[in-house]
Amino acid sequence: MHIGIDVGGTNTDAVLVEGRRVLAECKRTTTADVTTGIVAAVGGLRQQLAFNPAAIRAVMIGTTHFVNAVVEGRGLAQTAAVRLGLPATKALPPFVDWPERLRQVIGGHGYLCHGGHEYDGRVISPLDEDELRGVAADIAAKGVRSVAISSVFSLVSDDFERRAAEILTAEVPGLFVSFSHEIGRLGLLERENATIINAALRELAEQIAVGLTESLTAQGIDAPLYLSQNDGTLMDLEYARCYPVATFSSGPTNSMRGGAFLSGLDDCVVIDVGGTTTDVGMLHHGFPREASSQVLVSGVRTNFRMPDVLSFGLGGGSVVRQRPNGVDVGPDSVGFRLSQQALVFGGDTLTATDVAVAAGLADIGDKALVRHLDRTLVSSVRDHVSDRIATQIDRMRTSPAPLPVVLVGGGSVLVPDEIEGVSDVIRPAHHAFANAIGAAIAQVGGEVDRVFAMAPERRDEVLDAARQEAVDRAVAAGARADSVRIVAVEEIPLAYLPGNASRVRARAVGDLVLDH
CATH class of the missing domain: 3.40.50 (Rossmann fold)
Incomplete structure (x- = not known):
């Protein structure tokens, strides 16, 4: 059995899986120190299914610790x-x-x-x-x-x-x-x-590695711990200590991989509607399409590997405001305070979750507390959500052909069953926990991205060497050798370099070796 955990801005989700079966799932509010929320989520799994901690062979965690540290400028x-x-x-x-x-x-x-x-x-x-x-x-x-x-x-x-x-x-x-x-x-x-x-995150990575390990040990779990990377693969704790930046955007990536796993589709659009944001990404061969241009991280231009994901402020906790000619939904959100501030929980803030409950799309809190909501308001919010999501799907397209869409995340109840320009809208079972499932089923990867001299008579030799190096890196990272496969090879001739130079990228993935 594996445990997959995804720490989001609003909720911490955990699932217990065995093979392709989801045995238990639990959603708990994310805590300020994060690890307390993880302990609570794992404890919730044990309440649903009294498993033996010794039977857990691996724990996979997708965390926002590191990117939040950069955005907030703390712990650096x-x-x-x-x-x-x-x-x-x-x-x-x-x-x-x-x-x-x-x-x-x-x-x-x-x-x-x-x-x-x-x-x-x-x-x-x-x-x-x-x-x-x-x-x-x-x-x-x-x-x-x-x-x-x-x-x-x-x-x-x-x-x-x-x-x-x-x-x-x-x-x-x-x-x-x-x-x-x-x-x-x-x-x-x-x-x-x-x-x-x-480099600025290295000391924090040491602290978090210790904290995550202790949070699992407190539950009696002594299984290897892995963190999700932003390409949909895993890294062990030692690797994470050295390369914490590789966890950036691992949350949306987990959701996309989980959507592919749950729907059985390898090429589609995945829309993850969480409590704070909505992430729209494209899957190609079961893995997220990578961003081809520079990526801004808290105002800093970078060019490391990141998924091509569009994120915008729309989620279950988004604040809804009426205006003379329509409504505004987000981008501000009550976040992990949803259970205190939303109307359905006795609060005084109108959120997207309140509208979903009033429309009969969700059964959360006390629906009697939102019966007073005007039907026109409810309809306007749903139309607003549909239009914004359709716009983001159009931005992700590479062709005009209609695409299937997989909806995941707890806030996906806000999205209508029909979207303009979409061939099929799929809400798979366990869709609210796709992020944690994506972490639990993730594989191990290896990548090469270098400039090679590509003499015409040596092209095949160089490409084979790049593929083999990617395979070797995947095995070194913990992949089972007989399961490793090449999922992408990209050759980009660099016209301004002498010697027929080309940039070659090769990527391999394989199943995790579990010795525990």
């Missing part, structure tokens, strides 16, 4: 950004495009050093080891414990980043190091920014 470590590229790149130093508030939170310690490569692998300037030792002394004097190392075109050669880390950690033992070639993609500033965010 003082971080140094060391860029290898002098005499180039001086015009735009590290943190140049960061919001002032966030830069101050993590210190804004930027260092420009010699090193880096040209696009064809030639060295810009040799690494200056004494220069790096000087940086290490300054970092130590400022009490900085985490560093982000980026080098120009490190996706072509990562040698300088690794050597710089050796020098810095020799001078400052215990320093947390994040490498840009492991986190970001082509584009120096965006790749550097993603690496800085990851």
Whole structure:
């Protein structure tokens, strides 16, 4: 048996699954410290089905801990950004495009050093080891414990980043190091920014790993713990300690994977209506379509792997306001205070959940408390919701052909059964827990994203090598070797590089090895 948990802004959902069967499900209000909500959700599962904790072979968690920390600017470590590229790149130093508030939170310690490569692998300037030792002394004097190392075109050669880390950690033992070639993609500033965010989260990742482990131990569960990544796969706790940024957007990704699992569809639109937001994403071969452009994280431009998801402020907790020519639904939400502030629970705030209950779409709280709602208001809110969702589906399209839509999430009762431009609307069983189910059934992945010299006679050899490296990475991450398969290979010729250079991305996934 597995336990899947998804921590949302309003609710913490948990499911107990065995194979393809959902044995128990539980929804609890998310708590400010998050771990208390997780304990309550697992306790709710045990109330439904008295399972033996020793029978649990793995626990998978999708958490908003890390992205919330960046958005709120809390729990972030003082971080140094060391860029290898002098005499180039001086015009735009590290943190140049960061919001002032966030830069101050993590210190804004930027260092420009010699090193880096040209696009064809030639060295810009040799690494200056004494220069790096000087940086290490300054970092130590400022009490900085985490560093982000980026080098120009490190996706072509990562040698300088690794050597710089050796020098810095020799001078400052215990320093947390994040490498840009492991986190970001082509584009120096965006790749550097993603690496800085990851480095700033390293200390928090250590604390959260301990907290999550203790919350499960308190329930008598001693199974391996995995966190969901934003590509629909899993990472173990040790990997999460090093790459916390990989959890960003794992919530919507879990919902999309859960929607694919519950509906049996591999190519469709998945709409996840939660308590605070609605996420619209496209599934291709059962996995979320990736965003092809830069991604803004709390005002910082990044280019690490993220799902192509449209999120907007519409959910079960969204505040409803009447106006002379219609209604407004959201974007503000009562969030996890829904059970105190919504009308159906005796509160004084009109929410989308109240409208759903008044329309007979949901049976939550005391429906007598919303009988007074005007029918015109109820109809206007439903039309408003339908129009907004249809607009977002159109934005996700890559062709005019009608698409099937899978509705998941507890707030999906707000969505009508017919949507313009949609071939079929599917509400699978257990749809309210698709996010936790997506975590519970997730696989392990491995990815390669590098620039290769593609001589015509060696093209097949290079692509095969990239595929094998992706498979090897999946196995190293915990996938069962005989279950690993390649799910995507992408080759992008780079016309401005000599030597027939191409960017090659290969991705493999496989089932989790469970030794427990």
